[in-house]
Amino acid sequence: MTLEAFQHSEALSLGVELELQLVNTHDYDLAPYADDMLRLMAKRQLPGSVVPEMTSSMIEISTGICQSPAQVLEQLSQIRDALVQCADKLNIAVVGGGTHPFQQWHERRIYDKPRFRQLSELYGYLSKQFTIFGQHVHVGCPDADSALLMLHRMSRYIPHFIALSASSPFVQGQDTAFDSARLNSVFAFPLSGRAPFALRWADFTAYFDKMTRTGVVKSMKDFYWDIRPKPEYGTIEIRVFDTPLSIERAAALAGYVQALAAWFMQAQPFLPVEDDYLVYTYNRFQACRFGLDAIYVDPASGEHLPLREHILLTLAQVERHATTPGATASIRQLRHSAEQGHNDARWLRECHAREHLLAEMTRQAGEKFRR
Known part of the structure; x- marks a missing residue:
C-alpha cells in the first residue's frame, strides 16, 4: 500500500477530537451506552462528528475545520450541550479526564466495528486497557515538507x-x-513513541514504504506516535493530550498549538535535528510523572529548568503570534495554570482529598464538563 498524497489545507487551521467517558449515575462507573448516545446524537444537526471508540463506554466528538480557538470553543460547546441533553435522557453522564479512576479493564466491551475487532484480536487485553481518553489537535500545514518540519519542531x-x-x-x-x-x-503499543526523523516527504514516504513491506503497517492509522502526519487532511495530529475536564481547556490547548505553529512558520526560530530526541523520552516521562512540577531539559542547550518556567517563557514568546479570535484568552488561561501549578490532575486530587470517594469525584468532574 502506498502512502496517500498530502492534501491541501489552510495553514494554521484547527481540528479537535475529544474522547469522552460515558458513566452511569448510580455509582459513576463506565457504562456501555455508546450505541444509545450515537442514536440520539444522530438526530441533531451539529458541526463536526460523533463516532464510537474502542470500547462501548467511550465516545469521540470532533469539530469541523476551525480557524481559531474561539471557533473550536463554539463548536465544542454546541456538541457538548447536545451530549449532555442526550445523556440526561439516558440517565448517564459524560465526563472528561484521561482515565476513568476506578473502572476495571476486564469488564469493558470492544465496540462492534471491524477495525476495533481486528485491533482486539491483535493486541489482546491491551485493547481493553486502551479505555483511556485523549484530545487530539490537528493543525493545517501548507505542504508535506512543511508538515514534517512542523512535526519535529512541535516535538x-x-x-x-x-x-x-x-x-x-x-x-x-x-x-x-x-x-x-x-x-x-x-x-x-509497539508503534507508539516518536515519528522517525525525516524533514522531506520523499524520505518519509520511503520509510512508510519499508514499513508496509514488512506487513506490520497498512496505513498511517497503525502508527500511535505522539505526533503523526495526516496526509488525507493536510495536517499534523498531536495526540499526547489527556482529555481535559472542560471544553474551555480543550479550546485553550488548541489555541496554544496554533500560536506555536504560527511562531514556527513566521519566525522559523530553529531547525530541528535528530539530537533533539536524545532527551525526548526523559522530558516526556518527567511531564507525565510530575506535570507542571517537572524538570525540562532543553534539547539545544542541555539546560535543566522547571517545566513551568519553560512553558511561561514559551507563552511569552508566542503571544505576539496568537492573533486569531480567542487566541489571547487561550494564552492567558494557560499562563495562569502554569503560574499556579494547577492542572486538571491537581483538581482531581484536591476533589478526592475533600470527598474521599472516587465516585463523588467523578460525579463532580461530570458537573465540570457540562458547565
Whole structure:
C-alpha cells in the first residue's frame, strides 16, 4: 500500500477530537451506552462528528475545520450541550479526564466495528486497557515538507502539552503518583513513541514504504506516535493530550498549538535535528510523572529548568503570534495554570482529598464538563 498524497489545507487551521467517558449515575462507573448516545446524537444537526471508540463506554466528538480557538470553543460547546441533553435522557453522564479512576479493564466491551475487532484480536487485553481518553489537535500545514518540519519542531513542546492537559492521576482505584498515567498505556503499543526523523516527504514516504513491506503497517492509522502526519487532511495530529475536564481547556490547548505553529512558520526560530530526541523520552516521562512540577531539559542547550518556567517563557514568546479570535484568552488561561501549578490532575486530587470517594469525584468532574 502506498502512502496517500498530502492534501491541501489552510495553514494554521484547527481540528479537535475529544474522547469522552460515558458513566452511569448510580455509582459513576463506565457504562456501555455508546450505541444509545450515537442514536440520539444522530438526530441533531451539529458541526463536526460523533463516532464510537474502542470500547462501548467511550465516545469521540470532533469539530469541523476551525480557524481559531474561539471557533473550536463554539463548536465544542454546541456538541457538548447536545451530549449532555442526550445523556440526561439516558440517565448517564459524560465526563472528561484521561482515565476513568476506578473502572476495571476486564469488564469493558470492544465496540462492534471491524477495525476495533481486528485491533482486539491483535493486541489482546491491551485493547481493553486502551479505555483511556485523549484530545487530539490537528493543525493545517501548507505542504508535506512543511508538515514534517512542523512535526519535529512541535516535538520539543510535547512536555508542555502533557503537563497542561494532564488529567489521569487515578487508575484502577489508585493514585498512580503520575499526573498523566494515560500515556503509560499508549506506550505499551509497539508503534507508539516518536515519528522517525525525516524533514522531506520523499524520505518519509520511503520509510512508510519499508514499513508496509514488512506487513506490520497498512496505513498511517497503525502508527500511535505522539505526533503523526495526516496526509488525507493536510495536517499534523498531536495526540499526547489527556482529555481535559472542560471544553474551555480543550479550546485553550488548541489555541496554544496554533500560536506555536504560527511562531514556527513566521519566525522559523530553529531547525530541528535528530539530537533533539536524545532527551525526548526523559522530558516526556518527567511531564507525565510530575506535570507542571517537572524538570525540562532543553534539547539545544542541555539546560535543566522547571517545566513551568519553560512553558511561561514559551507563552511569552508566542503571544505576539496568537492573533486569531480567542487566541489571547487561550494564552492567558494557560499562563495562569502554569503560574499556579494547577492542572486538571491537581483538581482531581484536591476533589478526592475533600470527598474521599472516587465516585463523588467523578460525579463532580461530570458537573465540570457540562458547565
